[in-house]
Amino acid sequence: xxxxxxxxxxxxxxxxxxxELGCNxxxxxxxxLFWYVQYPGQHLQLLLKYFxxxxxxxxxxxxxxxxxxxxxxxxxxxxxVQWSDTAEYFCAVNERTGGFKTIFGAGTRLFVKA
Amino acid sequence: xxGVTQTPKFQVLKTGQSMTLQCAQDMNHExxxxxxxDPGMGLRLIHYSVGAGITDQGEVPNGYNxxxxxxxxxxxxxLSAAPSQTxxxxxxxxxxxxxxxxxxxxxxxxxxxxx
Numbered sequence: 001x002x003x004x005x006x007x008x009x010x011x012x013x014x015x016x017x018x019x020e021l022g023c024n025x026x027x028x029x030x031x032x033l034f035w036y037v038q039y040p041g042q043h044l045q046l047l048l049k050y051f052x053x054x055x056x057x058x059x060x061x062x063x064x065x066x067x068x069x070x071x072x073x074x075x076x077x078x079x080x081v082q083w084s085d086t087a088e089y090f091c092a093v094n095e096r097t098g099g100f101k102t103i104f105g106a107g108t109r110l111f112v113k114a
Numbered sequence: 115x116x117g118v119t120q121t122p123k124f125q126v127l128k129t130g131q132s133m134t135l136q137c138a139q140d141m142n143h144e145x146x147x148x149x150x151x152d153p154g155m156g157l158r159l160i161h162y163s164v165g166a167g168i169t170d171q172g173e174v175p176n177g178y179n180x181x182x183x184x185x186x187x188x189x190x191x192x193l194s195a196a197p198s199q200t201x202x203x204x205x206x207x208x209x210x211x212x213x214x215x216x217x218x219x220x221x222x223x224x225x226x227x228x229x
Contacts, residue, residue: 009154032215044157044204044220051215090156100145100164100208100216101172106156 002027004093006105013081014113021076021108023091030096033074035065036104039087047089050074051096061085083114115140118221120205126227127195135190135224137205145208145216146188147172148180150201151223157204163188195228202226 007022025031035047048059055067065076074091088109094102121136139146147162149172159172163182177199179191188207192199202225206218 006156034217036218036220043222044206044218046217049215049217092157094216100147100210101159101162101170102147102216102218103159103173104149104157106154 002093002095002103004091004103004105006089006091006108008108009106010109010111012111012113015083016080017112019076019078019081019085019110021089021091021110023074023076023105024072025074025091025093025103026072027093027095032094032096033065033067034092034094034102035059035063035074035076036090036092037087038090038107044090047076081110081112083112086110086112117141118205118207118219120203120221120224122224123222124225126229127192128229129196131195132191132193133195135192135203135205135226137188137190137221138186139188139205139207139219140186141207141209141219142185143207143209143219144185145210146182147206147208147218148178148188148190149204149206150174150199151204152201160190160203192226195226197228200226200228 005024033050036044037047091105118139148160149157161180163169205221208216208218
């Protein structure tokens with residue numbers, strides 16, 4: 001069965017620290033990859049996505065993610081976090097062909113100390 | 115556009131009661147999904163639909179029914195509520211862009227408690 005694993009459930013960082021959140025997936029075919037974010041009290045919104053081309057994708061608010069096909073990974077990075085990045089982050093995957101059905105990881109709660 | 119709307123925002127049910135969670139979208143999206151969000155488990159797909167009249171099961175369909183009679187609406191029915199269905203429920207819609215990436219647009223959620 002398809003699955004998505006996020007390595008850290010809780011991360012606490014100080015402002016200006018660098019961030020990397022891990023995501024691995026198990027899918028046999030060609031995939032689309034996503035990171036969604038849920039800020040406190042808000043609903044989920046797309047942070048960035050990869051569907052083809054350059055494996056390094058850039059999203060909103062200075063976030064980026066790198067697709068490494070050989071490792072089945074799509075890690076999220078940000079060089080310098082801000083207090084406003086406190087949120088829960090979800091990695092998600094669907095298959096490119098007939099692939100609307102999307103599977104999410106368990107999420108990573110990030111808390112950034114001011 | 116209102117995007118994806120969900121009603122109610124909060125609901126408390128007693129074990130065995132039934133209810134319908136409403137979801138509507140005004141973006142003419144073909145695809146719609148229902149997820150439940152539980153602490154430490156992320157979002158789990160309950161049911162999804164790829165168009166009016168077409169629905170399919172997700173990861174955790176037991177105890178839930180759906181139907182899709184129009185493009186806009188995708189209600190989720192709990193036939194006999196159980197405490198294990200206490201959760202936050204999210205509806206999402208999507209479309210097939212040229213890249214077939216199916217980015218999803220989420221509603222604000224319904225927080226359901228079953229006592």
